[in-house]
Amino acid sequence: MNPLLHAEQALIGSVLLDPGQLSHLGWLAPDHFDRPVHQALFAALRKLRADGHPALTAKVVPLSWVTDAVDEAGLHVRGLTAVYAHALIQSCPRPAHAPVYGRMVLEGAIHRSITQHAIRFHQAARADALQGQVEGALHYSDVLTGVLGDLAQRWGTEPRPVAPAAPLAIASADPPLVQAGRVAEDERFLLAVLAERPRAMDEVVGWLRPGDFADPAHGQLYRCLGALHHRGEPIDRITLLWEAQRRGFLADGSVSGDQLTAICDGVGSGSAEWLGEQVMRSSVTRTAATSARVIRTLAENEALAPGHLIKHALHALGSLDDVRTRWQTANDHPAPSPPTAAPAPPLNGPPPTRVHAALARSAPRPVSPPSARPGSAPTPAAARPPSRGHS
Template sequence: MNPLLEAEQAVLGAVLLDPGQLRQLGWLAPEHFGRPVHQALFTALRKLHADRHPASAAENSVPLSWVTDAVAEAGQHVRGLTASHAHTLASACPRPGHAPAYGRMVLEGAIHRSITAHAIRLHQDARADALQGEVEGALRGADVLRDVLNDLARRWGTEPRPVAPGTPPAPGPLTPPPSWADQVAEGEQLLLGVLAERPRSMDEVVDWLRPDDFADPARGEVYRCLGALHHRGEPIDRITLLWEAQRRGLLASGTLSPGQIAAICDGVGPGSAEWLGEQVMRSSVTRTAAVSARAIRALAENEALAPGRLINHALHALSPLDEVRTRWQVANGHPAPAHPAASPKGPPTAQVHAARARSTARPVSPPVPRPGSAPSPAAVRPLSRGHG
């Protein structure tokens, strides 16, 4: 059986056997459970406990009504939940006193699942923006993902901070739609032609446009050569650009060819360097967002990665997008949005300790008698059976 599914069942079984365990699970939310029926039952159990159900004050035995009322409450929101199902959940719990440890496992699975879902959504937003010539959806999706990471870090009890992974994830190749790729290539080629034909236009883009913003690395290297000539105050034309490319080893390595340089310098048409540069930046924003999203998804799908490391590695994967976003804001004459530091407020220390519970030795909990005295399909087995 799936270990995460067993952990979800064990948490619910622990609370069915011992309602007092809910006092140690205040940091665990219904949405952290993967199955809707488990979400509904945990919601019902929390509601009954908050409403001071008689079982909440029971000391020696748990009344059968605790199970039947929880099943009835949850059954209003989800189908298929029966008293026998609740009995199965109780039987799946080895020891109710270990509920915080089981809950931590559930939270760990929820962290991986939530980060994966938001990374997929960011990737979809980035591709949609690329096709529509926008960036707002991708940037908004990145902000949502960052907020999710900060919230999960507080729930897990760790400090959210970007940390580079020892071995970067290896997502598959990025394959943009052909029509979009052709449009991007045409814009980049036209911009380089304008900059080569009218070198003074470099002043319009040099402060915020970088070689890595070009989708084609070869065109990015041409822009690097143009920037070097501009920085040194040397004349720019087909010959000087070709010579600069040779000095940088780009011709010998096959990165560029004389024909590519000639095509850029001879194919110039009318255009604004600033406007064309903004289009290149727009493409860079959505492309970087897609790459970040795919890297984060690859991290989240690694079940062996601990939640704290996953969160911090995911924040690091968003860093390239932050840098591109800053320059995009500069290109549009707006100050870059500041990302506020994570709020120090979060769950109380006791809840954080519970969330980070390990398998440390605990005193053996006293047996919890099953609800009611008469045998019934809905009856819950005594805790002593789990200690055998």
């Protein structure tokens, strides 16, 4: 049993039974349906309503409301017949519950849309890692942010980042194997340059962080170099070894003596700034890939409410925003302003559009006697009591 499929069928059936239900579903779009035939039918019903179909004002719903909807939808999808339309009518328990059925459809669409965009986001990050670029990952990050903002407005929740109550068990997104060796080599060369020419720390210390290193041991060694530089102490093989011991990196195995010796004995010629930019580039794509995997895991959790899903997904994108800002600093590019997700709520309450969306979705009209099938008088619309929105 597929609850989402039943919800889509019941919603189309309710509109076929009672055309007036479309006035309560203005926040729902055809592409929110999973099945193409349901997308085509809902689009056809909206078009008939926009064209002023006689069924909208008739006391008795004419059979032409169904047949015209099937004919219009048949222009965009194959295999649709009036038999299926009548099957949808039979699948609707209560036409007056259309807003609730629509909420279910929208909830499924939110999970599905975020999953699809997270997959594209992850693919772009992996492609950038292979090509030594970051533009694709950053572009899809902006696209996903805009999608989350639009979905938040449709669902009636505030688009703000909120951390999950419990951290997700997501493995780190390593760079592609064909690039892992190059990334590690760039990190070793950078550390060797910084150990050989301590003044080079001034070129990278403002924007490069230990977490930007793919190898945790390299990140710990960079942390030691940064601490010595911050205190104005000399940097050489002995002071670096001592700092690593003081921080417990040797005792817990985070850094080995052989790794430290290899760094200090390495060739220390090269541009620290250029090597730091290579490390940062890898950090951007790696962080983007990790964020995409976190968001996909969240979206595939059907038990997670859409409002929480959107907020947790925005929070997952926050880690990339920090790396992105430092990447822009390293390349002397002004950081672009973040995409506008939705207008800020006024001080005296949430936006009216958000309140309307939540009320329309979550407060069905009082249950009335079952509507008659096409050819009989539809149930008159009744006022709906106010209710609270869903998060």
